[in-house]
Amino acid sequence: MTLYGSLFDHGLTRIDPEKAHHLGFRAVRAARPVLALRRTPGTPVSALGLTFPNVLGVAAGFDKNAVGIDALGALGFGHVEVGTVTGEPQPGNDKPRLFRLPADRAVVNRMGFNNDGAEAVARRLAARGRRPGPVLGVNIGKTKVVPEDKAVEDYAKSARLLAPHADYLTVNVSSPNTPGLRDLQAVEKLEPILTAVRDVVGDLPLLVKIAPDLADDDVRAVGDLALAVGLDGIIATNTTISRAGLRTEPAEVEAVGAGGLSGRPLTERSCAVLRLLRDRVGPGLTLVGVGGITTVADAQARLDAGADLLQAYTAFIYEGPAWPRRITQGLQ
Numbered sequence: 001m002t003l004y005g006s007l008f009d010h011g012l013t014r015i016d017p018e019k020a021h022h023l024g025f026r027a028v029r030a031a032r033p034v035l036a037l038r039r040t041p042g043t044p045v046s047a048l049g050l051t052f053p054n055v056l057g058v059a060a061g062f063d064k065n066a067v068g069i070d071a072l073g074a075l076g077f078g079h080v081e082v083g084t085v086t087g088e089p090q091p092g093n094d095k096p097r098l099f100r101l102p103a104d105r106a107v108v109n110r111m112g113f114n115n116d117g118a119e120a121v122a123r124r125l126a127a128r129g130r131r132p133g134p135v136l137g138v139n140i141g142k143t144k145v146v147p148e149d150k151a152v153e154d155y156a157k158s159a160r161l162l163a164p165h166a167d168y169l170t171v172n173v174s175s176p177n178t179p180g181l182r183d184l185q186a187v188e189k190l191e192p193i194l195t196a197v198r199d200v201v202g203d204l205p206l207l208v209k210i211a212p213d214l215a216d217d218d219v220r221a222v223g224d225l226a227l228a229v230g231l232d233g234i235i236a237t238n239t240t241i242s243r244a245g246l247r248t249e250p251a252e253v254e255a256v257g258a259g260g261l262s263g264r265p266l267t268e269r270s271c272a273v274l275r276l277l278r279d280r281v282g283p284g285l286t287l288v289g290v291g292g293i294t295t296v297a298d299a300q301a302r303l304d305a306g307a308d309l310l311q312a313y314t315a316f317i318y319e320g321p322a323w324p325r326r327i328t329q330g331l332q
């Protein structure tokens with residue numbers, strides 16, 4: 001077992017998961033000057049008209065407010081997708097809202113887009129300035145109190161504020177923790193959002209992030225729409241609302257309650273969605289594979305299924321700060 005593994009099993013699991021996240025993230029940020037002395041691992045990848053230092057990025061949700069981009073880059077991630085950022089600041093759902101299912105190497109979250117809002121995050125990114133390091137993606141979502149018929153304006157507002165500071169922008173319509181958000185994945189609702197955001201961001205690479213719970217035909221329909229509205233890529237996938245096939249005791253799963261499940265149990269479906277998309281859209285769109293990637297073999301399988309780039313969140317929690325280097329070096 002790694003040092004982090006025993007620390008995780010004997011220390012971190014005793015701390016509330018959200019507190020552990022903040023503690024761990026603070027430690028990584030404090031260690032940045034030392035970490036930054038090491039060379040970024042892996043092989044550069046060309047995608048979205050950009051050069052990524054390597055194939056693996058931090059998925060959205062880890063750095064919601066863009067406070068640790070360079071520290072995450074120093075750990076070996078080639079890109080960081082900050083957010084989800086919403087048009088207005090919001091506190092997210094009541095705590096507790098983050099739960100570990102260690103027997104499944106999984107996490108359930110119902111954070112509910114807790115974030116500082118587009119204006120504050122844009123100011124923070126402006127203060128950081130453009131600099132070498134990880135490629136910076138910004139993931140935007142709908143403010144909870146904004147009604148569905150005002151969603152287009154809300155996404156457009158975030159895009160206007162954040163696009164000037166981002167290398168690429170992601171429209172998130174797939175988190176299960178904002179009521180009604182995933183309904184926006186229906187093509188007739190998604191099309192006006194993507195068209196409006198495309199108008200705002202001009203040539204900036206634009207992606208959409210989808211849920212693993214879409215039926216296969218709906219996944220293909222999003223692929224067709226992405227081509228029709230001139231998106232640059234698709235991120236597959238977000239967390240799932242399914243609880244099928246878990247090893248964790250059903251009573252424990254039930255006690256955790258609603259939320260999006262991530263980590264190991266997601267691997268197979270996320271990979272299948274990625275493959276479906278690649279078959280549908282052909283080689284032209286950038287596909288980002290995310291969901292349950294834990295081992296070098298998982299990462300390689302996602303690339304073989306057609307991914308150009310990879311992201312992860314949950315394995316990073318379980319495996320620790322050395323994990324991004326292990327994966328990127330392992331892929332070499």
Ligand SMILES: Cc1cc2nc3c(=O)[nH]c(=O)nc-3n(C[C@H](O)[C@H](O)[C@H](O)COP(=O)(O)O)c2cc1C
Pocket residue numbers: 059060061062064083084098107109111113139172175209237238239261262263264266290291292293311312313314315
């Ligand atoms: C605690 C937590 C918070 C998340 N927050 C967001 C978010 O704000 N926006 C988003 O698009 N995805 C969010 N995600 C989903 C991840 O970006 C990723 O798509 C998902 O967890 C599957 O990858 P994984 O199995 O490697 O964790 C979150 C995931 C977790 C575990």
